[in-house]
Amino acid sequence: MRIAAGKRLAAFCLVAPLVVFLVLFFVWPLATMMSNAVSSPGAVQALPQTGEVLADWDRTSPPTADMQAALVEDLRAIEDDQTVGDITRQLNSAKSGFRTLMAKTVSAVREDTGPIDLVAIDKRWSQVPFWQAIAAATASPYTDRNLLAAVDLARSPTGEIVSLPDTRSANLAILQRTFVIAAGTTLACMLIGYPYAMVAASCTGWKRQAMLAAVLLPLWTSLLVRTAAWFILLQDSGLINRMLQALGIIDTPLALLFNRTGVIIAMTHVLLPFMVLPIFSVLIAIPSNLMPAAASLGANPLRAFWRVLLPLSLRGVVSGSLLVFMTSIGYYITPALIGGPTDQMISSVIAFYATGTANWGMAGALGIVLLVATIALYVVYDRLSSSEGQRA
Amino acid sequence: MTQPYIRFDKVTKAYGDFIVVEDLYLDIAKGEFVSLLGPSGSGKTTILMMLAGFEPPTRGAVIVDEKRIDQLPPHRRNMGVVFQSYALFPHMTVADNVAFPLEMRGVPKANRKQLVDRALDMVQLGTMADRKPSQLSGGQQQRVALARALVFEPAVVLMDEPLGALDKQLREQMQLDIRDLHKRLGLTIIFVTHDQSEALTMSDRIAVFNKGRIEQIGTPNEIYDHPTTRFVADFIGETNLLDGAIETSDANGLIVALPGNKRIRVAAGSGEATGAAVTVSLRPEKIRLNSDAGSENSLPVTILDSVYHGDHLRMVLDAQGTRLIAKADRRFGDLQPGSKAIASFDAADCWLVRS
Numbered sequence: 001m002r003i004a005a006g007k008r009l010a011a012f013c014l015v016a017p018l019v020v021f022l023v024l025f026f027v028w029p030l031a032t033m034m035s036n037a038v039s040s041p042g043a044v045q046a047l048p049q050t051g052e053v054l055a056d057w058d059r060t061s062p063p064t065a066d067m068q069a070a071l072v073e074d075l076r077a078i079e080d081d082q083t084v085g086d087i088t089r090q091l092n093s094a095k096s097g098f099r100t101l102m103a104k105t106v107s108a109v110r111e112d113t114g115p116i117d118l119v120a121i122d123k124r125w126s127q128v129p130f131w132q133a134i135a136a137a138t139a140s141p142y143t144d145r146n147l148l149a150a151v152d153l154a155r156s157p158t159g160e161i162v163s164l165p166d167t168r169s170a171n172l173a174i175l176q177r178t179f180v181i182a183a184g185t186t187l188a189c190m191l192i193g194y195p196y197a198m199v200a201a202s203c204t205g206w207k208r209q210a211m212l213a214a215v216l217l218p219l220w221t222s223l224l225v226r227t228a229a230w231f232i233l234l235q236d237s238g239l240i241n242r243m244l245q246a247l248g249i250i251d252t253p254l255a256l257l258f259n260r261t262g263v264i265i266a267m268t269h270v271l272l273p274f275m276v277l278p279i280f281s282v283l284i285a286i287p288s289n290l291m292p293a294a295a296s297l298g299a300n301p302l303r304a305f306w307r308v309l310l311p312l313s314l315r316g317v318v319s320g321s322l323l324v325f326m327t328s329i330g331y332y333i334t335p336a337l338i339g340g341p342t343d344q345m346i347s348s349v350i351a352f353y354a355t356g357t358a359n360w361g362m363a364g365a366l367g368i369v370l371l372v373a374t375i376a377l378y379v380v381y382d383r384l385s386s387s388e389g390q391r392a
Numbered sequence: 393m394t395q396p397y398i399r400f401d402k403v404t405k406a407y408g409d410f411i412v413v414e415d416l417y418l419d420i421a422k423g424e425f426v427s428l429l430g431p432s433g434s435g436k437t438t439i440l441m442m443l444a445g446f447e448p449p450t451r452g453a454v455i456v457d458e459k460r461i462d463q464l465p466p467h468r469r470n471m472g473v474v475f476q477s478y479a480l481f482p483h484m485t486v487a488d489n490v491a492f493p494l495e496m497r498g499v500p501k502a503n504r505k506q507l508v509d510r511a512l513d514m515v516q517l518g519t520m521a522d523r524k525p526s527q528l529s530g531g532q533q534q535r536v537a538l539a540r541a542l543v544f545e546p547a548v549v550l551m552d553e554p555l556g557a558l559d560k561q562l563r564e565q566m567q568l569d570i571r572d573l574h575k576r577l578g579l580t581i582i583f584v585t586h587d588q589s590e591a592l593t594m595s596d597r598i599a600v601f602n603k604g605r606i607e608q609i610g611t612p613n614e615i616y617d618h619p620t621t622r623f624v625a626d627f628i629g630e631t632n633l634l635d636g637a638i639e640t641s642d643a644n645g646l647i648v649a650l651p652g653n654k655r656i657r658v659a660a661g662s663g664e665a666t667g668a669a670v671t672v673s674l675r676p677e678k679i680r681l682n683s684d685a686g687s688e689n690s691l692p693v694t695i696l697d698s699v700y701h702g703d704h705l706r707m708v709l710d711a712q713g714t715r716l717i718a719k720a721d722r723r724f725g726d727l728q729p730g731s732k733a734i735a736s737f738d739a740a741d742c743w744l745v746r747s
Binding site: 139204287289290292293294295296297298299300301303308311312 | 445465471473476479480540541
C-alpha cells in the first residue's frame with residue numbers, strides 16, 4: 001500500500017508542473033473569462049436596498065417614492081468613486097444615458113442629507129426604462145445579457161428573449177462571416193494540400209524531405225512577418241499583379257488586398273501545413289500496392305483514387321480540415337492587416353470589446369460563443385471518427 | 393510448344409545505367425503454369441510488373457495474344473495480379489473486394505453477387521463474405537486475393553510471391569490449391585518465387601533467372617536433373633559440384649579426372665574436348681554408401697558428420713580432399729563420424745554443367 005501510494009505521489013510530482021501551468025494559464029483565465037461574461041455583481045452589492053424594493057416592482061408601473069428613497073440611501077452609503085464608476089458602467093452598458101444621469105444624481109445626493117426627489121434632479125428618473133435597467137442589474141449577480149447580445153438577442157423589459165434590431169448589433173453577421181472565411185480557407189487548403197500530400201507521399205528520399213520542409217517553412221516564420229509579406233505581394237503594384245500584367249493575362253491590377261480573396265490567400269498559406277501533414281501521415285500509412293492492385297483489377301486512375309485512395313485517406317482530410325477550420329475561426333492579425341472592413345472576423349470584435357471599450361463581459365461572452373462552436377465541431381468530428389473506427 | 397500466347401521479345405529494363413532485365417526472350421503458351429525462379433534482385437518481379445503494366449520496358453516488345461501491349465495502361469490489360477502482401481482493400485468487405493473488378497467492368501449488380509459467391513466458394517470462403525480483410529487470417533486473405541484476381545476471368549493470372557508470408561503448412565496447402573485451380577480452370581499462370589521447391593511442385597515450366605537473364609528454362613524435371621549451368625545446379629536443390637578436367641571420352645561417356653588422383657565416369661557429355669576444365673553436378677540423394685551394386689563410380693570416403701533429418705541422414709563426406717554431401721538412408725545410422733565407407737554413384741547421375 002505504502003509503495004503504491006509513494007509511486008502515485010511520484011507520478012503526480014512528475015505532472016505537477018504541467019497541472020500548475022494548465023491551471024494558471026489555461027483553466028483560470030478561461031474560468032475568469034466565462035464568469036466575466038455572465039456576472040454583474042457590482043450593482044447587487046452596491047445597491048442592496050434598491051434591489052430589495054425593486055424585487056417587488058412589476059417593472060411596468062411608474063416608479064414609486066419608495067424606490068427613489070432606497071436608491072438615494074444606497075447611493076449615499078457608497079463612499080469610493082471606484083464603485084460608483086463600476087455600477088455606472090454596468091448600468092450604462094444596459095441603457096445609455098446613465099453616465100450623465102448618475103454623475104448628476106451622485107453629486108446631488110452627496111450635497112444634501114435629507115430626502116430628495118430624484119425627478120427634480122433629472123426628469124429621466126421618472127422614466128420606466130432606467131428603473132428597469134437598475135432592477136435587472138440588482139435582481140441577480142448573474143446575467144445572460146452578454147451571452148444573448150453575443151448572438152444578437154436581448155431580454156425585453158418584461159424578460160422575454162427577443163432579437164436585437166439590425167442597427168444595434170452585427171455579431172451574428174460577423175460570426176457567419178467568420179465561418180464563411182474559415183470554410184473558404186479550409187476548402188482552399190484541402191484543394192491545394194491533398195495533391196501536395198499525395199506527391200510528397202509518393203516521393204522518396206531528399207525529394208520528400210524537401211517537399212515537407214517547404215510546407216513546414218512558413219511555421220518557422222512569425223505570423224506577422226508572413227502576413228506583411230503577403231501585404232507586399234498582393235498589392236496593386238505587387239509581385240503577383242505585375243507578373244500577371246507582364247504575362248498579358250490581365251490589363252488592370254486585380255484587387256487582392258483589403259478584400260476577402262487576399263484574406264483567404266494569406267490564411268491558406270499560413271494554415272496549409274495543418275492540412276498537408278495529417279493527410280501525408282495517413283497517405284504514407286496506406287500500403288503502396290493498393291493502387292497498382294486497383295489498376296490491375298480494371299480501375300482507371302480516377303476511379304482507383306475515388307474508390308480506394310480517397311476513402312482510405314478521408315480520416316486525414318477530416319482531421320486536417322478540422323485543424324484548419326478551428327484555427328482559422330480564431331484568426332485576427334491576417335484579416336486585420338489584409339482584409340477590408342467587411343472581412344473582420346469575430347476575434348476583432350472580441351478585441352474591440354476587450355481593449356477598445358473594456359467591456360470584458362461582452363468579450364468573454366463572444367469568446368464563449370466561439371468556444372462552444374469549436375467544441376461542437378470537435379464533438380461531431382469525434383463521433384464521425386469513432387464510428388469510422390468501429391466499422392473498420 | 394504451340395503458338396505462344398505471351399511473348400517477351402528482346403525486352404530490356406534498365407534504371408539509368410542499372411540493367412535489371414537484359415534481352416529477355418520468353419514464350420508462354422495459353423494454359424501454361426510458368427514459374428519465374430531466382431534469387432532476389434534477379435529481375436523476375438520486374439518481368440511480372442512489365443507484363444502487368446506497372447513498369448514500361450526500356451527496349452523490346454511485350455506481346456499478348458499477338459498484340460503488343462507495352463503501351464497499354466494496367467487497367468486495360470485484363471490480367472489478374474496476386475500481390476505478395478495480398479493488397480486487399482482494407483475499407484471494403486471481402487465480398488466488396490471480390491466484386492471490385494466486376495464493378496470496374498460495369499457488370500450489373502445482380503450478376504455481380506452471383507459471380508462473387510461463386511469465386512468465394514471456389515476458395516472455400518463463402519461464409520466470410522461480410523467480413524473485413526483485417527478479420528481474416530493470412531491464408532484466408534490470400535485466398536480472397538486469389539478469388540479477386542480470378543473472378544473476372546482474366547486472360548492471364550500473375551502471382552508475385554503470393555505465398556511468401558504464409559507458414560510452411562499453409563503454404564504447401566495453398567500450392568496444391570493453386571495448382572488445382574490452374575488445372576480446373578485452364579488458367580495461364582505466371583508465378584514469381586524465390587522458393588525452388590515451390591517452383592518444382594507447381595510449375596509446368598520453370599525459368600531460372602540470374603542477374604536479369606534466364607539461366608535455364610524447362611520442366612521441373614529437366615531443371616532438377618539436368619541443370620545446364622553451375623548456378624542452376626546450385627540454386628535448385630542441393631548438389632555436389634566437382635571441378636575437374638576431361639581425361640578421355642568414348643561412346644559411353646567421359647572420364648573426368650578430379651583433384652587427388654580420382655576418376656569418375658560421366659554418362660553424358662556434349663562434345664567437350666579432352667583436357668577441358670569441367671564441373672560435374674552430383675545430387676546428394678544419388679550417392680549410395682557401402683552398396684556398390686552396379687555403380688560405375690565408387691570412391692573411398694571418410695565420414696565427417698552425420699545429421700539426423702527424420703526421413704534421411706545428411707552426411708558430410710571427405711573423398712580424399714573433395715567434400716561430398718550425401719543424403720543417406722537411415723539404416724546407415726551406425727556410420728559414426730570418423731569411420732570409413734565407400735560412396736558409389738551411377739555415371740548417369742553425374743551431369744556436366746557450365747560455369
